Structures are given as structure tokens and as C-alpha cells.
Amino acid sequence: MKPTIELRAAPHVHSGISVPVIMRNVVGALLPICAFSVWQYGISAAALILTVTASCLLTERFFSSRTGLGNTLADWSAAITGILLALTLPPNFPLWMGVVAGFIAIALGKSLFGGMGFNPFNPALVGRAFVQGAFPSTIASFVPSYAPQRFTEFVPSTLTAPLMQAADNSAWIGHAAIDAFTGATPLARWKFENFTYSAGDFMTGVVTASAGETSAILILACGVYLAMRRYLDWRIPVAVLGSALILAWAFHLAVPARYPEPVFVLLSGGLMLGAIFMATDMATSPVTPVGVWIYGALIGIVSVVIRYFGGLTEGVMYAILIANAASPLIDQMTQPKVFGARSR
């Protein structure tokens, strides 16, 4: 093997970070969250994560071979989409609907735009938005965490036959014998019953939620790891969480009886998962330093506004999709001044 000398223009120093390396690390950072989800919800969550990821990988394979991109599975991005998508769904979500979500995420969210890097919207959220629109009642029904039979029995709705309505889970939930299970997420209980949970409930994940959004502290730890390795832009989660915190704090100060404490807003729902793993998608976020702050703040503010004033209980998904749509505009408006150029 003869050493070859390549002639290249400056800069010559390569950081050693490539797209597959970043993506592999993100998958690695998602695995603890998946593991915790399986610990909480048992084999149903495991089956959902595997099925959705498999659906994403097969769809990616199908389209990339047809569009001449070659085998794009090796860059791991489709696997990330699949895992993230599964983590945003209820753990008892019917598997066939998970397959639909995975197909739409990759086909509509990514492949039709030309594959990785060309997608204007976060693919996982495109898939979730589709199933939210298609199956609005199924996606809003949950099972309790830590049910004793979770490792031996599937939740009935998980194994629903394709194209059929989700099976009834009430017997399974009754068998779990958990007191006072309402089936409502903390955000829904706050919205309709004005009931708030303590911060400790969110840390241990005893609340009702989607498969991967229960433990804020675990998500945060994985995010800190990725930010320290510089695999994600730390400014985006800081801007999202910071703006949500400030806005929620202002509302709480103004009308404490109506609006919950700011920490509830930060820890509940998908805000943490969205801020760290979805808002930071490199293809759909701005690149300019100022633009990143605007983008993050937009997500935080829209999330809180939808939660407080919208018809839905959770707004993080739509907030990120709206900010994705605004991201090219933000980039254009925040172009840094060329060195030496005169200001107009």
C-alpha cells in the first residue's frame, strides 16, 4: 500500500468528526433513554422501539436504492429517526401504526426531499405529526408505568391487528392494580384539572407519558454528554429551555393560581427530549450563531404558548416544526457581516 499525498487547499486540520461518527454517538446517547423506557413499560415499549426503527430502516433502504444514493443505512441517521420517533409515541401505541409513522417519517420527511441533509423538517416529527393527525385518539391514550406484568405480557393495544382500532387496555391496566391511574398526561391533568406534579415525579418517571419522555434527568445527562463531545450545538437546548423557563416564570408571577411553576413546564411533556434531540437536528436548524438563539427561543416560546392557550395539551412537536420552517429565513436574516464590508 503506497501512501498517497493529497494536495488540498487550506484549512488542513480536520476535527475528526464526520456525520456517521456524530450519528453513532447520538444513537449511543439514545440507548440509555430506550433502556429506561423498556424498564418502565416492559416488552411493549421494546417492541415499539424495534418495530418503528425497523420500519424506518426498511423505508430508507427502499428509497435510497431507488434514488441511486446507494446504501445510506451506514450513516445511522435513519436509525436515529426511528428511535426518536418511537420515544415520542405512547408505549402502548399499536405496532402497525408505528410502522405507518416510521414509513411516513422517512418517505415523506426525508427521502422525497433528497435524503439526509436536504430535509426541511425533522423526519421523526413529520412521522409523529402524521399519526397525530391520522389517529388522534389512539396517540392520546396511555398505560401506567411500572405495571407488575410488564415484562411478561404485551399491552393489548400493542398487538392490534393491522388497520384495526386499538384494542381495549382497561383489563390490562386493572390487572396492574395501580391506584388512581387516570390515563392522562401531566400536561392534560394540568390543563383540565389544574393538577400539577412535583419535580421528583418527573425525575423518576412515575408520570404518564410517551415512551421516552419520562425521565428528564436522564435525557439531560445524555444531552450534556453530546454537547461536551460537541456533537450537538449546546446553544439550541439552552435557548429552548431558557426561553420556555422565562416565559413560564413570567406567567406564573402574573397569575400564580392559573399557571404552573416554571419547573413543571420544563420537566413535563416532550420539551426536554425535543429541545435536546430534535431541535438540534443539523439539517433543520440555522447555522449562524445569532440565528441559533432566535431559533431556539422561537421553539421555547411557541411550545409554552400552545400549551397555555392552544387546544392541544402538548405543543413541542408543532413548535419545532414551525421553527424548522422558519430556519432558512432566520439564516438569511442573520448573515454575519463580511469582514471589512461597510454597513449599509
Place this chain on the structure above:
Amino acid sequence: MTSLVSNFDEFMDGLWKQNPIFVMVLGMCPTLAVTVSAINSISMGLATTFVLVASCLLVSLLRHAIPKEVRIASYIVIIATFVTVVDYAIQAISLELYEALGAYIKLIVANCILLGRAEAHAAKTPPVAASLNACGMGLGFTLGLLAIGAVREIFGSGMLFGVSLFGPHFQPWVIMVLPPGGFFVLAGWLILFAAIKARNSSQLSSGERALEGGKS
């Protein structure tokens, strides 16, 4: 014989090669709005076909009489006349259907396929060819609407022409009967046709290459 062939071509033009929905992408307003079910799609398509054939025939007959300066207004008057006829006819036949299609029957007058056909084809063509072309266009439009409407009805309510396909436990895909579903299904068909076209043209060009290779 040749006129028979050319007349047949006129008819097939709109059905496939210049399909109003999938090739020309015209008349998108009714395409997205009324294709919630197969029966709505067919009714809308046939109503449009009637207006299209009748107005193109009349425009073609009057093509030497209509002054160039006022032709658009004249076409619109002709089209509006037949739309009014269809509007009353549907109301008389089925009030249920009339309510399902709503304002979109009256909006046939604003459908760009009609004015487009009158201006681009009927005004320059003798009556037989013009009405055959209009008939093909109308049926092509109906086929296009049916293709979208059938998919949306199957996924959106588990039925086709009101007949249940999957039994009572079918989970309807709510999004399919909402406006986004119309866009998704239309886009899906357009992608499919574009893919077929791309494959055919690449086969064609590779065939030509093989031919040239054989020559040299």
C-alpha cells in the same frame, strides 16, 4: 380513416397523455376539496365532463362568430350557462349529493380546465374533434378524481363506494378525509406517475444507446 385515427387521438389525449390532473395539474380546487369519497369524485367528474363537452361544442360552433376582443367573456357566459344547468340538475336528482359537493358545483365555472380547453382547443377546432377532446379531458378528470377519492375513502373511512371493506373495527385515518389527506394522496399519485415516466424514458434512452452501439 385518418380522421377516425386523429379523432381517437383527440379523445385519448385527455384520458392519459394530457390528463388534466396528473399531467397538466389543472383544476386543483375541486380535486382537493371534493375527493373525500369515490362517489363524490365521480359525480363531480361527470358534472365537469358535461359542462366541458357542452361548452366546447358550443364554443367550437361559434368560433367564427365570436369577436376576438370579447372571447374570454363569451366563453365564461357559455360555461356559466351549462354550470347553472348542472347545478339545478344535481339539486333535482339528489339533494344529499348536492349538499356534499356544496359550492364546488357552482365553482366549476372557475375551473381552469374549462376556460383552458375553450381557449386553447375548442376555439381552433371543428365541432366533432373539439367535443371528442373535451369528452376525453372530462373523463380523464373523472378518472383522476376517482383515483384520489378512492384512496381517501379507503383509508379515511374503510369503505369504497359506501361499502365497508374491513369490518366494523377498522381504524379510520382521520387525516385522510381532512385537507392534508388530499394533498398527500395527490402528491403520492404524482410521484408514482413521475416514477413510471422516468423509468420509461430511461429505458427508452438506454434502448437508443444500444441501437447506436450496434450501429458503430
